[in-house]
Amino acid sequence: MRLFQLLFRASPAALLLVLCLQLGSNKAQENTPRIMIMDFQLSRAEDEKQEVTADLSVKTELKECMVVKAYLNSNVHIESGFNFKYTACLCEENPRHFFWDFKTSSNASIAAVVDIVRELGICPDNDAVIPIRANRFYTVKTLRAA
16 A cells, blocks of 8 residues: 555656656667568468468678578478578678478478578688577468469
8 A cells, every 4th residue: 555655746847757767678679670570481282282472581680690590390201402501691781582492282281490500611700709698580371283
């Protein structure tokens, strides 16, 4: 009960200060650059003999470059080009596009995974960074077999 009495005694200046601090902290969070922005698309096969194309576009809002390794994972076994892993340098001004072609005759949940790795010789001048918070990003799509 005493806490409520203290709350009602707060001066308007103190309440205004709390409101300003709250609004200021929310605005600061909005200006944080996104580490990884992913767009993952799956083409739809017309029949079992056609290939499915997985298209992954990645970009970053960070000013520094980073080395990324992109690959696909699935809940069912899929052969052929599905197993390829790509390694590239990702910079703000240089987004990357990765493609995989594969065949499947069953429904599958397919995850496009991008790992930020420590690898030399990929980015110019070896100026790649590794974010502290997260090193793995993924997105999942469901593939329906024809």
